[in-house]
Amino acid sequence: MSEQLHYALFTGCTAKQSTPELLSSTLAVADKLGIKITILEEASCCGASHLQDFDEFLAHVLNARNICYAEKLGLTMITICNTCQLNSAMTKHALDKDPELKARVNEKLKEVGLEYKGTSEIKHFLYTLIDEYGLENVKEKVTVPLSHLNIAPFYGCHNIRPSELHQDANGRENSYNPNSLDRLITALEGNPVDYESKNKCCGFHVELQANHTSEVLSGNALLDAIDNNADLMVTPCPLCHLKMDTYQDSIGKVMGRDVELPVLHMPQMVALALGCTEKEIGLNFHVQKAKHLYTA
Amino acid sequence: MSEVETVEQSTTQESRTRTVTIKAWRFNAETDYLPYTKGYTMEVSKDELILDLMNRIKWEHDGSFSYRRSCRHGICGACAIKVNGKAVLACKQNAIELLDMFDNDITLEPSSKKRAVKDMIIDKSDFWEKHAAVKPYVVTDVEARPEHESKQSIAEFNNFLDSDLCIQCGACHYSCPALEVNDAFLGPAALNAAYRFTVDTRDEVGDERLEITAKMGSGVWDCVKCFECAEACPKEIDPIGKIGKLHNLQFVRGIAESNVATRHAEGFLRGMKKTGYLDEADIVTYSEGYLGVYKHLGTALKMMKTGKIHWHSGIPFIDSIPKIKNLDEVQKLIEISQTNKL
Numbered sequence: 001m002s003e004q005l006h007y008a009l010f011t012g013c014t015a016k017q018s019t020p021e022l023l024s025s026t027l028a029v030a031d032k033l034g035i036k037i038t039i040l041e042e043a044s045c046c047g048a049s050h051l052q053d054f055d056e057f058l059a060h061v062l063n064a065r066n067i068c069y070a071e072k073l074g075l076t077m078i079t080i081c082n083t084c085q086l087n088s089a090m091t092k093h094a095l096d097k098d099p100e101l102k103a104r105v106n107e108k109l110k111e112v113g114l115e116y117k118g119t120s121e122i123k124h125f126l127y128t129l130i131d132e133y134g135l136e137n138v139k140e141k142v143t144v145p146l147s148h149l150n151i152a153p154f155y156g157c158h159n160i161r162p163s164e165l166h167q168d169a170n171g172r173e174n175s176y177n178p179n180s181l182d183r184l185i186t187a188l189e190g191n192p193v194d195y196e197s198k199n200k201c202c203g204f205h206v207e208l209q210a211n212h213t214s215e216v217l218s219g220n221a222l223l224d225a226i227d228n229n230a231d232l233m234v235t236p237c238p239l240c241h242l243k244m245d246t247y248q249d250s251i252g253k254v255m256g257r258d259v260e261l262p263v264l265h266m267p268q269m270v271a272l273a274l275g276c277t278e279k280e281i282g283l284n285f286h287v288q289k290a291k292h293l294y295t296a
Numbered sequence: 297m298s299e300v301e302t303v304e305q306s307t308t309q310e311s312r313t314r315t316v317t318i319k320a321w322r323f324n325a326e327t328d329y330l331p332y333t334k335g336y337t338m339e340v341s342k343d344e345l346i347l348d349l350m351n352r353i354k355w356e357h358d359g360s361f362s363y364r365r366s367c368r369h370g371i372c373g374a375c376a377i378k379v380n381g382k383a384v385l386a387c388k389q390n391a392i393e394l395l396d397m398f399d400n401d402i403t404l405e406p407s408s409k410k411r412a413v414k415d416m417i418i419d420k421s422d423f424w425e426k427h428a429a430v431k432p433y434v435v436t437d438v439e440a441r442p443e444h445e446s447k448q449s450i451a452e453f454n455n456f457l458d459s460d461l462c463i464q465c466g467a468c469h470y471s472c473p474a475l476e477v478n479d480a481f482l483g484p485a486a487l488n489a490a491y492r493f494t495v496d497t498r499d500e501v502g503d504e505r506l507e508i509t510a511k512m513g514s515g516v517w518d519c520v521k522c523f524e525c526a527e528a529c530p531k532e533i534d535p536i537g538k539i540g541k542l543h544n545l546q547f548v549r550g551i552a553e554s555n556v557a558t559r560h561a562e563g564f565l566r567g568m569k570k571t572g573y574l575d576e577a578d579i580v581t582y583s584e585g586y587l588g589v590y591k592h593l594g595t596a597l598k599m600m601k602t603g604k605i606h607w608h609s610g611i612p613f614i615d616s617i618p619k620i621k622n623l624d625e626v627q628k629l630i631e632i633s634q635t636n637k638l
Binding site (some may be wrong): 016017041053112177286289 | 315322337380381382397398420437440468473474478512513517518519520521522523524526527534540543544555557558560562564565567568572573574576580583584594595596599602603604605616617620621623624626627629630633634635636638
């Protein structure tokens with residue numbers, strides 16, 4: 001690589017709270033690969049599609065503010081959460097195509113000395129690894145091949161749908177037949193598990209108000225992966241991770257079957273293959289036992 | 297699979313054809329005990345649509361193969377089926393495009409296998425019942441002999457223009473995972489129709505419709521936000537976008553009641569005002585209420601044990617969340633930009 005890659009990282013809330021392992025493994029992977037990361041410490045919550053339900057305009061203002069800080073640095077904003085990616089991209093898309101809305105948002109941002117211009121791209125870390133760093137280059141850095149592991153890729157909705165919104169940022173991933181995570185697993189010499197539920201919904205967003213729906217959707221996906229001989233699941237979305245890692249006991253009760261499958265964050269899987277430290281990978285933060293993967 | 301792998305492709309300058317085995321899901325609810333899949337080998341040319349392939353299965357291979365078709369130009373909605381799980385309007389979908397997408401291995405399936413009557417034909421009664429439940433028509437008192445027309449500005453019309461393009465094909469409805477799990481859910485097509493008539497300036501029962509769609513268990517709060525409907529719609533209506541607008545309208549028109557879902561949406565601001573981030577513990581407590589939160593204690597204990605809930609200050613939940621830089625900007629922007637209230 002001729003020039004060092006440098007990104008502005010939008011961590012999202014989860015990486016700062018319940019999934020610290022997502023942040024530490026992301027930074028460890030970037031460090032191993034020589035990718036420079038500047039954390040956007042000014043960035044606030046993206047609204048997670050719930051604030052949008054309450055007050056869409058306010059959500060646009062707050063997301064535009066986050067993007068402003070990446071623009072100030074002149075960098076692409078990278079995300080490590082599908083839902084952060086979706087909501088940031090939705091705001092960017094809405095403002096870039098609607099000058100009137102952009103003007104209304106900028107009128108508010110002016111009050112805090114900011115202006116949204118639309119100059120920064122927004123991309124999930126998964127796709128920068130693939131499209132910008134290059135899988136061939138990732139492959140060269142592998143020191144602990146994952147050849148002993150059957151890994152079920154779980155894509156998460158908000159990186160692949162709606163495809164029209166994401167197509168420029170996700171390498172035109174086909175939402176009905178996505179393959180980016182599969183290709184990443186292969187580059188790390190793991191065995192990607194082919195199963196129908198890989199592009200399905202985990203139900204995280206209705207965890208509180210429609211718990212049964214949420215449990216069944218997660219259960220369907222976890223059991224599909226288990227029945228296809230997965231040793232672990234990997235996802236680029238910490239919300240999918242939270243739902244599917246934290247609630248396996250209650251999901252098992254709803255599904256009438258034991259559900260036991262470690263669910264890794266995408267950067268944790270890469271960190272394992274690159275030989276990062278146990279502290280950086282942080283499998284101890286998982287509710288479903290995963291620490292055996294260090295030595296598996 | 298083996299038949300499909302021996303695909304012959306012949307590419308010429310003008311036409312690109314390939315010989316493939318198209319599989320079809322077959323089932324007759326009256327005579328079959330179980331469904332089965334059957335393959336039909338044919339040469340597919342570049343301009344053929346999925347509907348052409350279905351016609352050829354019926355006309356050249358097996359006259360008993362059954363499917364709905366009518367207008368043949370994407371307006372009647374009869375020929376909606378799925379191919380490898382992807383909802384398509386058979387008369388609009390190019391066959392080669394799908395063969396490319398799925399490595400020449402495609403299976404024609406009904407929109408909903410569990411509702412199959414015969415092959416691609418399904419019983420859509422659930423779809424129509426839900427559609428009817430949202431009063432999908434303009435409700436207003438019209439003079440028997442009106443003296444002037446009901447005028448609408450272009451902007452007012454544009455508010456519902458795209459949602460009016462719905463052809464009731466059911467592609468979104470039968471792609472919705474929430475509906476698969478929750479029979480009561482109205483689903484994206486009915487909710488799109490609810491939106492279409494609620495924002496029509498001639499209509500007078502918008503609030504009533506909003507109340508119908510605000511109900512827990514059946515209304516907008518049971519949408520899982522997967523965007524399958526947006527992906528499935530052959531008319532590019534973006535049903536989930538309309539569901540989002542219905543969410544907003546509940547607050548704009550004061551219909552929203554304080555419940556776990558509305559507090560969940562509004563409650564994001566509580567944490568954001570304090571730290572800039574969502575407060576994960578507070579959102580659960582605030583949304584569920586202090587009595588409802590007991591359901592989550594088991595999970596909370598597990599999360600605490602692994603360090604998912606932090607102990608920065610020695611006491612979990614208290615001052616455990618870092619603050620963003622320039623938090624005052626977020627506080628100010630919330631103060632001056634918030635338009636809705638619960």
